Amino acid sequence: MHNATALEVSIIGGGIAGVALALDLCRHAHLNVQLFESAAAFGEVGAGVSFGANAVRAIAGLGIAEPYANIADSTPAPWQDVWFEWRDGRDAQYLGSSVAQGVGQSSVHRADFLDALASQLPAGIAQFGKRAQQVEQVGERVRVCFTDGTEHHCDLLIGADGIKSSIRDHVLDGLGVPRVSPRFSGTCAYRGLIDSEQLREAYWARGIGEHLIDVPQMYLGLDRHILTFPVKQGRLINVVAFVSDRSQPNPAWPSDAPWVRQATQAEMLKAFEGWGAAAHVLL
Numbered sequence: 001m002h003n004a005t006a007l008e009v010s011i012i013g014g015g016i017a018g019v020a021l022a023l024d025l026c027r028h029a030h031l032n033v034q035l036f037e038s039a040a041a042f043g044e045v046g047a048g049v050s051f052g053a054n055a056v057r058a059i060a061g062l063g064i065a066e067p068y069a070n071i072a073d074s075t076p077a078p079w080q081d082v083w084f085e086w087r088d089g090r091d092a093q094y095l096g097s098s099v100a101q102g103v104g105q106s107s108v109h110r111a112d113f114l115d116a117l118a119s120q121l122p123a124g125i126a127q128f129g130k131r132a133q134q135v136e137q138v139g140e141r142v143r144v145c146f147t148d149g150t151e152h153h154c155d156l157l158i159g160a161d162g163i164k165s166s167i168r169d170h171v172l173d174g175l176g177v178p179r180v181s182p183r184f185s186g187t188c189a190y191r192g193l194i195d196s197e198q199l200r201e202a203y204w205a206r207g208i209g210e211h212l213i214d215v216p217q218m219y220l221g222l223d224r225h226i227l228t229f230p231v232k233q234g235r236l237i238n239v240v241a242f243v244s245d246r247s248q249p250n251p252a253w254p255s256d257a258p259w260v261r262q263a264t265q266a267e268m269l270k271a272f273e274g275w276g277a278a279a280h281v282l283l
Contacts, residue, residue, distance in 0.1 A: 006032045010154040011166055012132045013041050016049075016110070018160035019117040019126075023062055027141075028127055034154070036146070036277045038131035038161075042118045047193050048231040048238030049110050050216070052083065053103040067116040068108070073230045075104040079215045084229075089221035091140065092212065092278040105216045107238070109231045125140050129134055132161065135170040184253035190241040194282070196230065199237055202281050212278055213237060224272060226279055243271050 009025055011018045014037030026033040031133050051059070051072075075082050083098040083105050108116075118126070134145040135157065142157045159167025163182050172179050200210050216229035223244040231238050245251060253259070268283050 002049075006030050007156060008032045008034070008154040009045075009156045009158065010034045010036065010142075010152060011158045011160055012036050012144070013127075013159065013161035013165075014039070014118075014126060015160065015162060016114055018158075019114060019272040020062060021160060022125055023064075023117055023120055023157065026122055033125055034152070036130035036132065036144075036152070037126060037128050040128050042114055042126070046110065047191055047240075048107050048229060048236075049076040049113065050083075050105065050229055052106075054098040056103050056106050062117075062120075064116055064120055067119065068113070070235075071108050071112045071116055073105070073107050073232075073234060075215055080104045082215055084216045084218045084227070086169075086218045086220060087278075089219040089224065089226065089275045089279050091276045092174065092219065093210075095220070105229055106217070107229045107231055109236075109238075109271055110216045132166045135167060137174070184213070184251050185244075186246060186248065186251035187242055188282075190243075192239055193231070193236045194239055196237050198232055199282070206277050206281055208278050208281065217273070217278075221272075221275060224275075226272070226282065228282065241268065241272065241283060265271065 007030060009031050011022050011034070014035055018035060018037070020044065022033055022035045025031050040151060056068075059065060074080065080102045081099045081101050083100045083103075085097050086095040087093060088095060115251045127142075129148060130150070130152075132144050133147045136143050138153070141153050141155055144152045144154070144157060146152070157167070159165050159171065161167055169179050196213060200213055203213065212228075214230070214234075219225065219226040223246060224242065226239065226241040228237055228239050230236065265283070269280070272279055272283060
C-alpha cells in the first residue's frame with residue numbers, strides 16, 4: 001500500500017463519496033492512498049438514501065455487493081421491480097410506477113451504508129480530526145495545511161469534502177475561473193424517520209392500506225411532493241416532503257440563516273394543506 005515509487009493520492013472528505021473513492025483506488029498497487037476526515041470518526045448526517053439500478057451495479061463494482069445486500073431494503077414481491085409508485089397527493093390515487101427490472105427500490109440508511117464502505121478500507125488509509133485549511137502547489141506536488149497545525153504533501157489531491165468544500169476555491173483559482181458557492185434553489189425539505197409499525201397502526205385507524213408503507217411512494221402536487229421508502233430492514237420509513245417556492249426568479253437564502261433547522265408540525269401541515277389522508281397521517 002505504501003510503495004515509494006507509487007503516486008501519492010490524497011482525498012479530503014470521509015463521506016460516502018470520499019470513502020467509496022478511497023476503497024476503489026487503494027486496490028491499485030501503483031497508488032498510495034490517504035483519506036483525511038475532519039470529524040473524529042466516520043459518520044453520515046441524514047436519513048435514508050435510495051439507489052437506482054446503475055448505482056447498485058456501481059456498488060457491486062466496489063466489491064461490497066454482499067455487505068450492501070445485508071443492509072439494503074428492497075420492495076417486496078410482487079412489486080420487487082418497482083422503484084417508486086406515483087400518486088396524486090390530494091387523494092393518493094395511483095398515477096403510475098417507475099420500474100427498475102431486477103433491482104426495484106434499493107435503499108439504506110446513510111450511516112449504515114457509510115459503515116459498510118468504511119469496513120472494507122485497509123488499515124492506515126484514513127486519518128481523523130484533519131480539517132483542510134489551505135492548499136498550495138509546491139513544484140509538482142501539493143501541500144495541504146490542516147487546522148491542527150500539521151501539513152501533508154502528495155502528488156494528487158482530490159476534494160470530496162461536500163457542498164461547503166474548502167478545496168473547491170483552490171481548484172477554481174487554478175483554472176482561472178470565478179469562485180462559486182452553493183445557490184438556493186427555492187426548494188426546502190421536511191425530513192424524518194417514522195417507526196413503520198406506528199405508521200401502520202395510524203393507517204389502519206384511517207382505513208388506509210399498508211401497501212403505501214411497504215412499497216415506496218411518491219405523492220405529487222403543485223410545487224409539492226412527498227417521498228417515502230423503508231430503511232433499517234423495514235423498521236423505519238424514510239419521509240421527505242419537498243416544498244418549492246417559485247415566486248422569485250432568483251431565490252436567495254438569508255445569509256444569517258442556518259441551512260438546517262427544526263420545524264413545527266403545524267408549519268409542515270400548513271405547507272401541505274388540502275392534501276389527502278395518506279399524506280396528512282405521514283406528516
